[in-house]
Amino acid sequence: MTKDQSDRPATPVLDRINLPSDLKDLTDRELCQLADELRAETISAVSVTGGHLGAGLGVVELTVALHAVFDAPRDKIIWDVGHQCYPHKILTGRRDRIRTLRMEQGLSGFTKRSESAYDPFGAGHSSTSISAALGFAMARELGGDPGDAVAVIGDGAMSAGMAFEALNNAGDLGKRLFVILNDNEMSIAPPTGALSRYLTRLYSEGPFQELKAVAKGAVGLLPPPLQEGARRAKEMLKGMTVGGTLFEELGFSYIGPVDGHDLDQLLPLLRTVKARATGPVLIHAVTRKGKGYAPAEQAADRGHATAKFDVATGTQSKAKSNAPSYTSVFARALTDQASRDDRIVAVTAAMPDGTGLNLFAERFPRRCFDVGIAEQHAVTFSAGLAAGGMKPFCALYSTFLQRGYDQVVHDVAIQRLPVRFAIDRAGLVGADGATHAGAYDIAFMANLPGMVVMAASDEAELAHMVATAAAHDSGPIAFRYPRGEGTGIEMPERGEPLEIGKGRVIARGARVAVLSFGTRLSEVMRAREALMARGISPTVADARFAKPLDRGLILTLAREHEALITIEEGAVGGFGSLVAQLLSDEGVFDHGLRFRQMVLPDTFIDHASPEAMYRAAGMSATDIEARVLDVLGVARIGEKLGGQRA
Ligand SMILES: Cc1ncc(C[n+]2csc(CCOP(=O)(O)OP(=O)(O)O)c2C)c(N)n1
Numbered sequence: 284m285t286k287d288q289s290d291r292p293a294t295p296v297l298d299r300i301n302l303p304s305d306l307k308d309l310t311d312r313e314l315c316q317l318a319d320e321l322r323a324e325t326i327s328a329v330s331v332t333g334g335h336l337g338a339g340l341g342v343v344e345l346t347v348a349l350h351a352v353f354d355a356p357r358d359k360i361i362w363d364v365g366h367q368c369y370p371h372k373i374l375t376g377r378r379d380r381i382r383t384l385r386m387e388q389g390l391s392g393f394t395k396r397s398e399s400a401y402d403p404f405g406a407g408h409s410s411t412s413i414s415a416a417l418g419f420a421m422a423r424e425l426g427g428d429p430g431d432a433v434a435v436i437g438d439g440a441m442s443a444g445m446a447f448e449a450l451n452n453a454g455d456l457g458k459r460l461f462v463i464l465n466d467n468e469m470s471i472a473p474p475t476g477a478l479s480r481y482l483t484r485l486y487s488e489g490p491f492q493e494l495k496a497v498a499k500g501a502v503g504l505l506p507p508p509l510q511e512g513a514r515r516a517k518e519m520l521k522g523m524t525v526g527g528t529l530f531e532e533l534g535f536s537y538i539g540p541v542d543g544h545d546l547d548q549l550l551p552l553l554r555t556v557k558a559r560a561t562g563p564v565l566i567h568a569v570t571r572k573g574k575g576y577a578p579a580e581q582a583a584d585r586g587h588a589t590a591k592f593d594v595a596t597g598t599q600s601k602a603k604s605n606a607p608s609y610t611s612v613f614a615r616a617l618t619d620q621a622s623r624d625d626r627i628v629a630v631t632a633a634m635p636d637g638t639g640l641n642l643f644a645e646r647f648p649r650r651c652f653d654v655g656i657a658e659q660h661a662v663t664f665s666a667g668l669a670a671g672g673m674k675p676f677c678a679l680y681s682t683f684l685q686r687g688y689d690q691v692v693h694d695v696a697i698q699r700l701p702v703r704f705a706i707d708r709a710g711l712v713g714a715d716g717a718t719h720a721g722a723y724d725i726a727f728m729a730n731l732p733g734m735v736v737m738a739a740s741d742e743a744e745l746a747h748m749v750a751t752a753a754a755h756d757s758g759p760i761a762f763r764y765p766r767g768e769g770t771g772i773e774m775p776e777r778g779e780p781l782e783i784g785k786g787r788v789i790a791r792g793a794r795v796a797v798l799s800f801g802t803r804l805s806e807v808m809r810a811r812e813a814l815m816a817r818g819i820s821p822t823v824a825d826a827r828f829a830k831p832l833d834r835g836l837i838l839t840l841a842r843e844h845e846a847l848i849t850i851e852e853g854a855v856g857g858f859g860s861l862v863a864q865l866l867s868d869e870g871v872f873d874h875g876l877r878f879r880q881m882v883l884p885d886t887f888i889d890h891a892s893p894e895a896m897y898r899a900a901g902m903s904a905t906d907i908e909a910r911v912l913d914v915l916g917v918a919r920i921g922e923k924l925g926g927q928r929a
Pocket residue numbers: 338341364366367407408409436437438439440441467469470471572632633634656658683686
């Protein structure tokens with residue numbers, strides 16, 4: 284591909300496309316060229332923004348084919364997870380902003396209804412697309428929005444319970460609906476599980492042209508040139524012990540496997556199913572994650588997510604780290620604990636690298652379980668492990684733990700089973716935005732009877748909390764920590780168990796106390812520095828526990844200060860609310876304590892850097908300083924008393 288003067292690839296066909304309707308004017312040959320140019324444009328864009336690369340590259344041809352054949356936005360194309368939607372964004376009127384992906388005020392890295400009519404359903408979490416598409420299909424049948432519904436779902440996402448719940452329902456309802464199973468034999472890590480093996484079996488026994496699973500009238504949905512091969516394959520199937528495919532048994536017409544990078548197969552196939560289908564159809568497309576960009580194809584994660592990079596070499600420009608990440612500290616601390624306690628086991632739901640459990644697995648492969656994208660199962664599986672006498676650490680991102688909440692309540696908490704929840708990505712995470720914010724876990728974990736809930740204020744504390752969780756055998760326990768680097772604090776040789784329900788005073792002062800839960804502590808200390816320059820020296824304490832609360836510490840702080848401020852990286856209803864409840868129960872407010880809670884605002888905060896997001900949330904050091912001045916009734920420079928801006 285040639286380049287224009289701006290060092291971007293020349294894209295003569297893509298330049299003619301503003302909206303998907305423009306694809307209708309292209310010949311099939313031009314569509315092939317469009318796919319090449321779209322791939323180059325995607326690579327170029329992600330090289331300057333960073334983001335999810337491999338999944339998008341794997342669906343370039345599918346994106347072109349779907350937009351060439353279907354009529355978005357009337358037809359609803361629903362991308363599962365949404366991390367593969369950058370090529371779709373380029374073809375749907377957002378090319379001019381594609382180099383703002385995941386930046387503050389820029390395009391979202393996922394599909395988002397408020398961003399475009401071509402994103403009929405927002406995503407970020409996996410395995411929702413078939414349910415949503417079925418909802419659109421049934422709405423259409425009932426006189427709602429017209430148009431077809433097409434779900435594009437990966438092999439990883441297909442392993443989740445939700446996807447099967449939707450297939451089960453769709454097969455039963457029997458209405459026209461399209462599911463494209465984009466099978467690239469990858470999740471973020473290589474996929475695990477029996478379903479993955481099954482999908483591989485479906486296409487490992489013959490060339491793509493021999494469409495094998497063609498029962499129940501699906502041959503009629505194929506373009507004529509493919510029908511003969513399909514009939515032959517059907518004959519071949521008869522001689523095998525394989526019955527219909529799983530999908531056929533569930534009520535879908537299964538067509539596949541097709542080469543998801545071959546527009547000569549995809550275009551006629553999609554045109555034919557669009558013209559003829561009357562019920563649910565599943566097209567099994569085989570693709571390669573990272574397709575067409577060697578550094579991505581060759582990477583272990585097939586270029587799943589990348590920092591900015593040099594297109595020619597693939598070299599990523601990662602910022603130099605000054606401290607270990609919280610994730611790696613967790614992984615090392617857990618591995619250390621496990622080396623001395625062979626009942627410790629670890630569970631991840633398709634995020635071995637993201638949670639650091641890949642390191643644990645290297646050392647203890649038999650004691651580490653990647654259960655696939657299946658958070659609900661991960662929680663109950665951990666409960667079963669605990670009931671069976673093991674010490675499970677269930678390591679999930681805060682945002683994905685949401686999906687397993689009933690299991691936390693019903694299977695873990697009510698049975699008082701000692702499952703250890705390692706809650707990574709707590710608080711605001713940055714470029715992934717609102718769908719991935721770890722905003723709610725404090726509230727939804729700490730309201731459960733018998734649950735212990737901790738938050739690490741730095742990486743040394745995290746090591747202690749891993750040790751605390753390992754030692755805590757009498758019921759469930761959770762500890763949360765954020766994405767990214769620690770503070771650089773000196774690490775203890777080994778974590779030591781903390782006393783359950785005891786916080787610590789970090790700095791003693793007067794008049795006002797700030798009680799921090801989690802890693803805002805460093806911002807609190809920065810605010811304290813600034814306040815000291817003005818003659819105000821707050822007491823600062825690290826709560827460590829949201830449950831059980833350190834009643835002694837909190838009541839002492841309340842008694843010894845005019846004002847108390849709590850701060851946490853979570854939504855309202857969490858730590859601060861529990862402290863308020865305690866103060867109210869103890870009648871502390873009757874004696875005039877001024878009390879403030881600093882929590883995430885009651886809104887979904889859009890993607891930006893974590894620092895910018897915390898500024899937007901009013902939780903930076905400057906905001907803390909202002910809140911202290913405000914609660915003490917001290918005017919800031921340039922402001923009148925009472926907090927009014929001059
Ligand atoms: C509920 C949930 N759990 C975990 C994730 C993290 N995640 C994002 S993409 C992905 C892998 C998806 O694999 P697949 O569906 O096969 O798509 P591919 O990336 O291979 O195109 C995972 C585990 C998520 N987004 N949602």
